[in-house]
Amino acid sequence: MLSSILPGLSTLVKRGLAGWLIVIGAILVVVIVVMTAISPWIVPYNPTEIPSSPKILAPPSTQHFFGTNDLGQDLFSRVLSGGGVMLQVSILSVIVCLAIGVPLGLFASYAGGATDRVVGLVMDSIYAFPGLVLAIAIAAMLGRGVVNMALSIAVVYIPSYFRVIRSQVLSIKEMSYIEAANAVGAKNRTILTRYILPNIVPSIVVVATVNFADAILTAAGLTFIGLGVPVTIPDWGQDLTSGQRLLTSGAWWAITFPGIMIILLALGFTLMGEGLSELLNPRLEQ
Amino acid sequence: MLPVQGRKSKLNESEIVRVEHLKKYFPVEKGFLERLLTRTRKFVKAVDDVSFSVLKGEVFTLAGESGCGKSTTGKLIVRLMPPTSGKIYFNQTDITRLQREQLRTIRPKLQIIFQDPYASLNPRMKIGQAVGHPLEIHGLAKGAEEKQRVNEILQRVGLTPPEQFTNLYPYQISGGQRQRVAMARSLILDPEFIVADEPVSMIDVSLRTTIIDLMLDLRRDLDLTYLFITHDLAIAKYISDRIAIMYLGKIVEMGEKHEVFSNPLHPYTQALMSAIPVPNPERKRTAIELKGEVPSAIDIPRGCRFNPRCPYVEARCKVEPELMAVKPGHLVACYRIEN
Amino acid sequence: MSDEDGEKPHLLTVNNLTVEYWARRGKIRAVEDVSFSLDKGETLGVVGESGSGKSTLGLSLIHLVPYPGRIVNGTILLEGQDVLKLGKEKTRDLRGRRISYVFQDPMTSLNPVERIDSHFVELIRTHEPKATKAEATTRAKKLFKDVGIQPDRINDYPHQLSGGMRQRVMIALALALDPSIVIADEPTTALDVIVQAKILDLLKTLQDRYGMALILITHDLSIVLERSDKIIVMYAGRIVERASSSTLYAQTLHPYSQGLLKSIPNIELAEQKLTAIGGSPPDLLHPPTGCRFWPRCPYVMEICKIKEPPLLETSSDHLVRCYLYRGEKAS
Numbered sequence: 001m002l003s004s005i006l007p008g009l010s011t012l013v014k015r016g017l018a019g020w021l022i023v024i025g026a027i028l029v030v031v032i033v034v035m036t037a038i039s040p041w042i043v044p045y046n047p048t049e050i051p052s053s054p055k056i057l058a059p060p061s062t063q064h065f066f067g068t069n070d071l072g073q074d075l076f077s078r079v080l081s082g083g084g085v086m087l088q089v090s091i092l093s094v095i096v097c098l099a100i101g102v103p104l105g106l107f108a109s110y111a112g113g114a115t116d117r118v119v120g121l122v123m124d125s126i127y128a129f130p131g132l133v134l135a136i137a138i139a140a141m142l143g144r145g146v147v148n149m150a151l152s153i154a155v156v157y158i159p160s161y162f163r164v165i166r167s168q169v170l171s172i173k174e175m176s177y178i179e180a181a182n183a184v185g186a187k188n189r190t191i192l193t194r195y196i197l198p199n200i201v202p203s204i205v206v207v208a209t210v211n212f213a214d215a216i217l218t219a220a221g222l223t224f225i226g227l228g229v230p231v232t233i234p235d236w237g238q239d240l241t242s243g244q245r246l247l248t249s250g251a252w253w254a255i256t257f258p259g260i261m262i263i264l265l266a267l268g269f270t271l272m273g274e275g276l277s278e279l280l281n282p283r284l285e286q
Numbered sequence: 287m288l289p290v291q292g293r294k295s296k297l298n299e300s301e302i303v304r305v306e307h308l309k310k311y312f313p314v315e316k317g318f319l320e321r322l323l324t325r326t327r328k329f330v331k332a333v334d335d336v337s338f339s340v341l342k343g344e345v346f347t348l349a350g351e352s353g354c355g356k357s358t359t360g361k362l363i364v365r366l367m368p369p370t371s372g373k374i375y376f377n378q379t380d381i382t383r384l385q386r387e388q389l390r391t392i393r394p395k396l397q398i399i400f401q402d403p404y405a406s407l408n409p410r411m412k413i414g415q416a417v418g419h420p421l422e423i424h425g426l427a428k429g430a431e432e433k434q435r436v437n438e439i440l441q442r443v444g445l446t447p448p449e450q451f452t453n454l455y456p457y458q459i460s461g462g463q464r465q466r467v468a469m470a471r472s473l474i475l476d477p478e479f480i481v482a483d484e485p486v487s488m489i490d491v492s493l494r495t496t497i498i499d500l501m502l503d504l505r506r507d508l509d510l511t512y513l514f515i516t517h518d519l520a521i522a523k524y525i526s527d528r529i530a531i532m533y534l535g536k537i538v539e540m541g542e543k544h545e546v547f548s549n550p551l552h553p554y555t556q557a558l559m560s561a562i563p564v565p566n567p568e569r570k571r572t573a574i575e576l577k578g579e580v581p582s583a584i585d586i587p588r589g590c591r592f593n594p595r596c597p598y599v600e601a602r603c604k605v606e607p608e609l610m611a612v613k614p615g616h617l618v619a620c621y622r623i624e625n
Numbered sequence: 626m627s628d629e630d631g632e633k634p635h636l637l638t639v640n641n642l643t644v645e646y647w648a649r650r651g652k653i654r655a656v657e658d659v660s661f662s663l664d665k666g667e668t669l670g671v672v673g674e675s676g677s678g679k680s681t682l683g684l685s686l687i688h689l690v691p692y693p694g695r696i697v698n699g700t701i702l703l704e705g706q707d708v709l710k711l712g713k714e715k716t717r718d719l720r721g722r723r724i725s726y727v728f729q730d731p732m733t734s735l736n737p738v739e740r741i742d743s744h745f746v747e748l749i750r751t752h753e754p755k756a757t758k759a760e761a762t763t764r765a766k767k768l769f770k771d772v773g774i775q776p777d778r779i780n781d782y783p784h785q786l787s788g789g790m791r792q793r794v795m796i797a798l799a800l801a802l803d804p805s806i807v808i809a810d811e812p813t814t815a816l817d818v819i820v821q822a823k824i825l826d827l828l829k830t831l832q833d834r835y836g837m838a839l840i841l842i843t844h845d846l847s848i849v850l851e852r853s854d855k856i857i858v859m860y861a862g863r864i865v866e867r868a869s870s871s872t873l874y875a876q877t878l879h880p881y882s883q884g885l886l887k888s889i890p891n892i893e894l895a896e897q898k899l900t901a902i903g904g905s906p907p908d909l910l911h912p913p914t915g916c917r918f919w920p921r922c923p924y925v926m927e928i929c930k931i932k933e934p935p936l937l938e939t940s941s942d943h944l945v946r947c948y949l950y951r952g953e954k955a956s
Binding site for chain 2: 674675787789790817818819820821822823826844845846847848850851852870871874884885886888889890891892893895897899900901902905906
């Protein structure tokens with residue numbers, strides 16, 4: 001498998017800056033995913049257990065690389081294992097968005113007319129809300145937990161998918177190869193799935209990567225105001241929240257390291273998105 | 287499979303396609319306020335009462351400048367859109383009001399080739415898939431049999447060896463080759479009638495004849511009939527059997543190629559022919575000057591629609607002339623022929 | 626270029642012009658070793674198809690080759706001065722004033738949010754800062770008369786004009802500063818045939834009136850045969866034939882020119898057998914060795930595949946790049 005990845009990477013890199021962005025972003029993401037996945041085996045301490053004789057707020061040292069928090073938990077272990085929530089939330093929200101936003105966008109804009117207008121109106125209304133505020137409102141209604149966080153983020157993001165897909169579909173709809181497909185008698189369903197959808201995949205991918213990045217930051221935000229996961233699960237968002245309180249005590253490490261990890265993960269996705277959109281747009285240079 | 291509804295008309299058996307009083311009006315989108323304040327709707331009268339028939343085996347050309355309605359007429363005939371009014375007959379069957387499902391049985395026989403070889407192929411489908419897809423749609427072939435038919439048809443349009451092309455994407459082949467692929471796609475369903483909408487205008491000049499000659503060969507080998515649409519009268523002269531000149535949605539002159547080209551009678555046809563560049567430096571130019579420009583199809587002039595620009599306009603031109611026969615087979619919509 | 630010796634200097638002399646494009650996948654020689662001259666009042670037709678380099682040639686004449694293209698060799702002498710050696714200021718002054726360019730697509734060449742008159746005002750005042758808005762507008766209206774548009778349309782926006790009118794506006798803009806040379810790049814492609822004829826007739830009338838030279842860049846051989854004094858046929862960046870139009874018509878020597886002529890339908894001929902040129906347009910990234918045209922040439926010989934033929938002079942005004950005419954002296 002590695003032998004097939006390396007040539008793939010090298011062609012990406014040859015594409016210049018865009019390729020580099022994707023590669024770096026992907027590396028960031030992959031490293032974090034792997035790190036989180038193998039964390040149960042590599043953590044020096046149990047990230048959720050509250051030790052009996054806690055070393056509270058110890059600064060970074062050789063025993064605790066990232067120091068400890070106010071419960072005496074080793075922050076390095078918590079950082080290693082705390083990415084899970086963010087990753088789950090963002091992946092789940094993207095899946096929901098794809099499952100709902102893509103078909104909605106495709107059908108409404110292909111059908112045109114009243115359907116397009118009505119759905120568009122709904123989408124625009126949602127889009128008009130400031131994202132974070134809306135996410136908070138929905139999460140507050142639904143409650144805590146990974147699934148609810150993912151759902152509230154998904155609702156906020158579906159309109160973005162819809163818009164992107166709609167503009168693409170509208171321009172593709174007029175192209176001769178769609179007319180040609182009609183001329184050979186293709187059913188509408190076939191035209192949507194085999195003629196239109198494959199041509200909008202690039203833009204969907206770009207939106208999805210931005211969705212990932214945004215979801216991570218929103219999840220952090222939701223956790224920050226208490227709409228996140230129960231305390232028993234290690235989570236960067238949690239650490240961020242508690243770390244913020246501890247800043248006044250001078251314990252800079254409690255907020256810094258989880259914060260950096262959140263940024264890195266979001267950055268990874270953002271870089272991939274940027275690189276992909278660079279790559280996929282100037283295809284015209286042919 | 288729904289039966290095809292339609293009465294068989296008592297028309298000429300050798301007419302493969304016939305259109306009668308075909309009209310296509312596109313409503314002009316108006317702003318909200320304008321819609322409130324004004325009563326009248328405005329239309330772009332792209333095709334405004336066109337009637338002609340195409341005989342089996344011929345190349346019938348619709349020629350004219352941009353905006354005259356020739357492309358729209360072609361698309362109406364293959365039912366890519368419904369006409370506003372009028373009738374379309376294919377093999378004596380009325381296909382004017384057939385719905386999508388009913389049309390599917392006819393579609394294989396009525397095909398169209400588009401102008402832009404870069405836009406008429408799905409960029410995400412390999413050539414082999416694109417050409418074979420029509421077979422799948424109509425349940426005619428799958429798998430190995432489909433592959434074989436695809437290879438056959440690719441060879442026929444001159445893409446040999448076909449295996450070299452089936453796995454390529456459109457962007458990997460040239461414009462001329464793409465146009466051949468588009469032709470292959472139309473031909474794989476064994477059509478009888480093909481509308482060719484400016485098939486060579488976006489191809490390099492020196493390669494146009496290969497495509498044109500290919501079309502003529504295919505007509506002979508596969509028993510095809512063409513409706514050829516073009517603005518290039520020189521090409522029209524080369525390929526047509528009969529030709530109709532369109533202006534602002536109507537046919538102004540129609541007849542056998544040799545007749546129309548050697549004896550153009552409508553002032554517009556005459557002006558058009560005199561304006562065509564001829565590759566001869568010795569030629570003395572006697573271009574007919576036409577006043578003004580082509581009016582918008584929203585505001586068509588009253589009476590003969592050519593009268594604002596016509597050098598011979600007179601009183602009776604206030605009434606729009608119908609196509610009148612100068613001699614059998616040569617029709618002109620102009621009162622001057624009555625002289 | 627030996628035929629320039631001992632004659633009075635030409636308005637424009639181009640010598641050994643070479644332009645390269647550096648693409649990611651390699652280097653392309655869009656124009657290679659092109660030389661020609663142009664006199665006052667003359668019309669030069671530059672004809673070629675895709676990949677011929679004709680548009681690049683046109684842009685080079687006003688030193689406007691877009692990145693990643695670069696002029697790597699050659700001189701362009703306008704009234705004795707090398708255009709390529711002019712500084713930034715002088716080059717800007719050159720464009721529009723001494724040589725003007727009519728771009729291909731009238732639909733997108735005008736600024737949609739500016740009225741027509743401000744196009745003229747901006748143009749004139751850039752080159753003549755002392756001119757007032759009123760003066761500029763008056764001149765523009767006079768030009769409108771010349772090109773056949775009603776003067777009151779000067780206050781319209783581009784989208785209110787038809788394609789033919791927009792092209793006339795472009796021509797009027799090109800003439801506003803009384804240039805010695807007008808370059809028209811595919812001036813008729815986006816237009817219908819009747820408007821085409823009008824525009825070309827217009828250019829001729831204006832030429833007769835103002836004495837400017839005209840370079841017509843087009844793929845349409847019929848147009849250049851009909852309307853130019855001399856013609857350059859380009860293929861894959863090289864000049865393959867150069868002659869006056871009557872000479873070229875009487876004796877089409879280069880196999881490409883012959884093929885081109887035989888492939889275009891002539892409406893004045895009763896029956897015509899057209900033949901296409903075999904093969905496909907040249908791949909400029911991997912051009913064939915030797916003569917660029919040999920893969921498509923019906924008369925190809927062994928030497929054609931090895932070494933590119935030089936331009937050979939078959940008569941005082943006829944050059945051909947082809948070994949078929951080996952007996953002639955090299956230019």
